[in-house]
Structures are given as C-alpha cells and as structure tokens.
Amino acid sequence: MNPHADHPLAPPLDLAGDRGGFASLGPAFFTRLDPTPLPQPYWVGISSSVAELLDLDAQWMASDEALQVFTGNACPVGSRPLASVYSGHQFGVWAGQLGDGRAILLGETTEGLEVQLKGSGRTPYSRMGDGRAVLRSSIREFLCSEAMHALGIPTSRALCVTGSPAPVRREETETAAVVTRVAPSFVRFGHFEHFAARDMQTELHALADYVIERYYPACRTAPQPASNAYAALLQAVSERTATLMAHWQAVGFCHGVMNTDNMSILGLTIDYGPFQFLDAFVPGHVCNHSDTQGRYAYNRQPNVAYWNLFCLAQALLPLIGDEGVARTALESYKTVFSTNFMAQMRRKLGLADAAPADGELIDAILLLLAREGVDHTIFWRRLSHAVARHDFAPVRDLFLDGAGWDRWLLSYSERIAQTDKAQSGDLMLKTNPKFVLRNHLGEQAIRAAKLGDFSPVQTLLHLLEHPFDEHPGHDAWADFPPDWASSIEISCSS
Ligand SMILES: Nc1ncnc2c1ncn2[C@@H]1O[C@H](COP(=O)(O)OP(=O)(O)OP(=O)(O)O)[C@@H](O)[C@H]1O
Numbered sequence: 384m385n386p387h388a389d390h391p392l393a394p395p396l397d398l399a400g401d402r403g404g405f406a407s408l409g410p411a412f413f414t415r416l417d418p419t420p421l422p423q424p425y426w427v428g429i430s431s432s433v434a435e436l437l438d439l440d441a442q443w444m445a446s447d448e449a450l451q452v453f454t455g456n457a458c459p460v461g462s463r464p465l466a467s468v469y470s471g472h473q474f475g476v477w478a479g480q481l482g483d484g485r486a487i488l489l490g491e492t493t494e495g496l497e498v499q500l501k502g503s504g505r506t507p508y509s510r511m512g513d514g515r516a517v518l519r520s521s522i523r524e525f526l527c528s529e530a531m532h533a534l535g536i537p538t539s540r541a542l543c544v545t546g547s548p549a550p551v552r553r554e555e556t557e558t559a560a561v562v563t564r565v566a567p568s569f570v571r572f573g574h575f576e577h578f579a580a581r582d583m584q585t586e587l588h589a590l591a592d593y594v595i596e597r598y599y600p601a602c603r604t605a606p607q608p609a610s611n612a613y614a615a616l617l618q619a620v621s622e623r624t625a626t627l628m629a630h631w632q633a634v635g636f637c638h639g640v641m642n643t644d645n646m647s648i649l650g651l652t653i654d655y656g657p658f659q660f661l662d663a664f665v666p667g668h669v670c671n672h673s674d675t676q677g678r679y680a681y682n683r684q685p686n687v688a689y690w691n692l693f694c695l696a697q698a699l700l701p702l703i704g705d706e707g708v709a710r711t712a713l714e715s716y717k718t719v720f721s722t723n724f725m726a727q728m729r730r731k732l733g734l735a736d737a738a739p740a741d742g743e744l745i746d747a748i749l750l751l752l753a754r755e756g757v758d759h760t761i762f763w764r765r766l767s768h769a770v771a772r773h774d775f776a777p778v779r780d781l782f783l784d785g786a787g788w789d790r791w792l793l794s795y796s797e798r799i800a801q802t803d804k805a806q807s808g809d810l811m812l813k814t815n816p817k818f819v820l821r822n823h824l825g826e827q828a829i830r831a832a833k834l835g836d837f838s839p840v841q842t843l844l845h846l847l848e849h850p851f852d853e854h855p856g857h858d859a860w861a862d863f864p865p866d867w868a869s870s871i872e873i874s875c876s877s
C-alpha cells in the first residue's frame with residue numbers, strides 16, 4: 384500500500400540526500416537509533432517559512448503522516464536517524480562526555496540542511512535524562528528560533544512543535560513535546576573537544592576536515608596564519624562567533640547556558656533553553672535561575688564566547704601544531720566583535736556612517752539606560768519613531784533623570800543634524816524591533832497551549848516573524864512586561 388496515497392501531489396520530507404553528510408564521518412561519531420514514539424501526538428505550531436525552506440508543501444505538513452514523522456513515530460523517506468556524541472565544558476568546568484541525549488538527527492535534505500528532532504527519546508548519551516523535552520520549553524525554542532531568524536541573527540531554525548499527553552517528570556509532572564530543528568550543521572565546539580580529550584587524533588582530523596570541506600572551504604585556500612588550514616578554521620569560527628555576540632548584545636538577547644556544547648561551529652545560536660530578551664536594560668542580568676554564579680550574565684557573554692573559543696583552540700591544537708599560531712588565530716575576535724557591535728549600534732541610532740565620537744555617544748546612552756533600568760526594546764523603538772517624527776517627548780518619558788536624557792539628546796541631535804531624518808528613522812524602524820519574545824509573552828502562549836489553545840503560539844509566531852512591522856491591534860504584545868513577569872523563573876529544567 385502506498386503510504387502517500389492520501390497526498391499524491393504532496394512530496395513528503397525526503398532525506399535520501401544524506402550522502403557525504405555528518406553520517407559519512409563514521410560510527411565513532413554517533414549511534415544509529417530510531418526516535419522513541421510518543422502516544423496521541425497533536426500539532427502545537429508550524430513555521431510555514433521553514434516548511435518552504437524544506438520544500439514541504441502545506442498539504443503534506445497538514446497530514447497525519449507529517450505529524451507522526453515530526454513526533455518521531457514514523458521515519459521520513461531516506462532517513463537513517465542517529466544521535467551524535469560530543470563533550471564539553473559546562474559552567475566553566477569540564478563535564479566529559481555528553482552528546483545528543485534527547486536530540487536525534489533524522490538526516491539531511493538534498494539542499495544540505497540537517498533535520499533534527501529534540502525531545503525524541505533516550506539515546507546512549509542520555510545519562511540520567513529521560514530523553515524528553517516538555518511542552519513549555521519546546522514552544523520557547525520553536526518561537527525563539529524563528530524570532531532570531533527574523534531579526535537577522537544566525538540561528539538554527541524550527542519547523543514545528545508537536546505535543547503528546549505522555550507525562551514527563553520535571554519539578555512537577557508536565558507533558559512531552561518534540562521540536563523539529565533545521566540547520567546546515569549541528570556540530571558544536573564540544574564535538575571537537577570530545578575527540579581531543581580522548582586523544583582520538585584520526586577522528587579529530589576527520590571532523591576538522593569535514594567541517595572545512597563543507598562549511599569553510601576558504602580555509603584551505605585563503606591566506607592563513609602559518610599556512611595552516613586548521614588555524615584558519617579557528618579564526619573563521621572565532622570571527623563568526625564574534626559577529627554572533629555583537630548581534631546578541633545589540634538586540635539584548637541573553638542565551639543563559641553558553642556551555643561549549645551549546646556553541647555552534649557555524650556561529651549559529653543553538654539550544655534555546657533558559658534564554659531571555661532583556662526587559663529592563665540591566666547589564667548584569669542573569670536569565671538562568673540555575674546559574675547561581677552569574678557566569679552567563681548578559682554583559683559577560685562576549686567574554687564567555689572568547690573563553691569557549693579558547694577551549695576550541697585547545698581541542699584543535701594537535702592539528703594546528705603550534706600554540707602561538709592558535710593564539711594568533713584568536714586575536715581578531717575582539718576587533719571583529721567591537722567593529723560589528725559598533726556597526727549594529729550605529730544602525731540602532733540611525734547613523735549611516737561612522738564618526739570618531741560614536742563610541743562615546745553609544746557608551747553614554749547605554750550607561751543612561753542601565754542607570755535607570757529603562758526597557759531596552761521599548762527605548763530603541765520609541766527612539767526610532769522619535770527620529771522619524773521629530774518628537775522626542777515619548778522617549779524622555781522613559782527617564783526619571785530628564786536632565787541626563789536632555790544632555791545625551793543634545794549630543795545625539797548634533798550628531799544626526801546632517802542626516803536625512805526620514806531615512807534615519809526608516810533605518811531605525813528596520814533595526815529596532817517592536818516585537819521580541821519576552822518571557823511573559825512566551826509564558827502566556829504556553830499557558831494557553833497547556834489548555835489546548837494553540838492560537839497564541841501562532842499569533843506570537845506571526846508577530847515575531849515580522850518584528851519590525853507595526854501590527855495594528857497588537858500593541859499589547861509590544862508593551863512593558865506586567866509585574867508578574869519578574870517572577871517567571873526559567874532554569875535549566877526543560
Ligand atoms: N531530558 C534529557 N534527557 C536526556 N539528555 C538530556 C536531557 N536534557 C538534557 N540532556 C543532555 O544534557 C546535555 C546538556 O543539556 P543542554 O540543556 O545543554 O542541551 P539540550 O537542551 O538537551 O539540547 P541542545 O543543546 O541539543 O539544544 C546534553 O548532552 C543534552 O542532550
């Protein structure tokens with residue numbers, strides 16, 4: 384019987400293109416296994432743009448077959464699922480072997496996109512875990528992946544979330560869900576650390592060659608530090624990571640769990656666990672309630688990423704061959720970060736070109752925002768409208784220290800005096816989002832979903848997919864967080 388008889392025109396997900404992909408690295412890198420089925424699956428949310436990216440039509444996505452596939456209850460065409468092994472440093476401490484404890488790679492599309500289920504059951508790397516993910520954290524990962532993409536921030540994508548009534552024990556009993564994630568590669572710094580720590584030189588070499596071949600071919604040919612392709616790889620990863628950090632800092636994103644096993648070799652944002660978009664601009668904000676030392680505070684992220692790159696450098700050292708060369712490869716991190724950060728902040732301020740005093744202007748406004756804990760997203764959005772409309776009163780209202788604001792506005796006004804205000808305002812409105820996935824918005828969508836109403840997930844997805852549009856009628860979703868938002872505790876429990 385043809386399993387696709389109901390959808391003769393709708394091509395299902397086809398992963399037969401899994402040739403020369405991660406699986407070609409061989410069995411030292413993974414274990415083959417199928418996802419563990421979940422009972423009575425249901426749809427929670429679907430991203431039509433990721434479906435399009437995968438060439439999946441709406442008809443097939445609406446089918447029961449798709450629901451079963453993305454819950455891990457059926458295998459897509461050509462899929463030979465696997466869980467990969469990696470290690471890593473967690474909270475600054477070597478954690479040894481970790482691996483995909485609840486993620487299973489279904490395979491790769493012909494376009495070279497890996498499709499992975501998260502929450503799809505136990506694997507040989509689950510350690511004490513149950514291999515599952517709960518509905519609340521899966522909704523957060525789904526929405527944030529797509530929000531980040533729409534903000535222009537490198538990230539893994541999320542096709543869909545499905546749920547199941549199967550109970551999952553966390554602080555309390557919750558229910559299971561599965562997120563389908565998509566990325567060109569899910570290789571992490573921790574994959575390299577794993578083989579380096581075990582002195583598995585052949586595998587380390589093979590992994591580095593695979594990553595260079597597929598994702599960083601220029602490292603073989605470009606002028607390299609000491610003519611070393613592996614040092615060039617380190618430098619390229621370091622620069623992509625620096626660029627990613629500039630994005631996070633500019634938009635006010637806290638990742639929350641920047642362990643080396645959560646650092647993408649492609650400089651993508653991966654693993655949406657206890658993340659948060661800043662409400663009030665509090666540079667030392669720690670979004671992860673499990674992070675008691677504040678290691679991953681918002682303002683420490685660029686330094687933590689650099690520390691993580693040192694771990695990657697250490698792992699690549701046997702291939703690079705010389706510590707000095709490895710150090711040199713990391714040197715550009717700081718300049719790439721600050722150049723990118725400055726460029727982003729200039730865009731946030733509507734400045735199309737660079738001037739020597741911009742650094743002071745930017746430092747001064749960040750200081751002012753921090754001193755009063757002004758709402759980050761609302762400030763930048765109001766400033767954008769203020770420039771466009773020549774009316775700064777709504778921005779001034781955000782500050783108790785009106786005089787401090789007036790002083791800053793004076794220097795800002797001088798700086799933008801020469802620019803075309805309409806053009807600057809336009810640039811700002813395309814740079815400073817109206818909608819970000821604040822904790823309380825996610826929480827409201829989760830509460831509704833737990834009661835079986837998934838429409839807030841879809842509405843939120845729609846707003847976050849177009850975060851720079853005004854979306855009349857949805858101003859409440861762009862408003863200040865309610866008082867109860869500060870009591871939301873997001874931890875590593877997911
Ligand atoms: N419920 C669970 N069952 C099994 N393993 C788990 C579970 N939760 C986390 N792990 C494993 O613990 C390690 C660290 O978890 P972490 O929270 O960084 O990742 P994650 O959220 O599971 O997944 P990813 O990084 O793939 O998004 C990983 O090896 C992860 O697979």
Ligand SMILES: [Mg+2]
Pocket residue numbers: 644645654
């Ligand atoms: Mg992780």
